[in-house]
Amino acid sequence: MLVEQIRNGDEAAFAMLADELQPAMLRVAAMYVSSRSVAEDVVQDAWIGVLRGLERFEGRSSLRTWIFRILTNTAKTRGIREGRSVPFSSLAGDDLDAPSVDPDRFDTAVDDPRGHWSTLPDDWRGVPEERLLGNETFAVIGRTIDELPPMQAEVIRLRDALGWTSEEVRNALDLSETNQRVLLHRARTKVRAALERYLADEAT
């Protein structure tokens, strides 16, 4: 097991874990502190805390969740010491209640209690694979995520890009079940909309 290998001093195992988690750790730390260099400091401190606490890690949560809890606590403490208070709303974004789809897409004039789509969403299975899976598609997704409020960006990265479970993300980022879901919803909604715009261009 990875924890065992690291406990036994296996540097390659530790380096593998660090490479996997470090980019996300830096982004999460940066949410709470004043600069990138302080964030790097916080991550380094958090790793030292992880190594010191490794003997006590009991495996009740996943290792990465446990590491992120240490990181989040370290970053929050550091932020407070810097006199920074970061309201949740500035991390989560102020658009959590915005409609997922432009209301104009629904034709309310149609006499159907459900209200119909005025234009149907495209079927992306019709997009040639070299375009759908082309570099530009991933650049569009990456740029859209980079522009999201930081907590929305981190939730979609951990859940959808890195494949963490909702429970892991909730614990790692200290979010309620509802908040995690709402943040994920907003993030996915915006990435979908960006893909729709991109894939509709020159689709014909």
Place this chain on the structure above:
Amino acid sequence: MGREMTCKELVELVTAYLEGALRGRRRRRFEAHLAACDGCTGYLAQIRQTIRLTGRLTEERVTDAQRTALLAAFRDWRG
């Protein structure tokens, strides 16, 4: 049976649905609407594709300086 779910309502519940957080009557209303609505079926398919495509993103790599500092801390800890 209450009134039917609208498209506008359904698109707000897609993540709850995919997360398994819609239960009982709400889930049945969601699925009943989906079965009768091409637009929402297409929308849900786009969301699923979005999740799949996001899953193929690659994570940036850490800088060598950070890696070196961290491995130094590890060796220090190992003693």
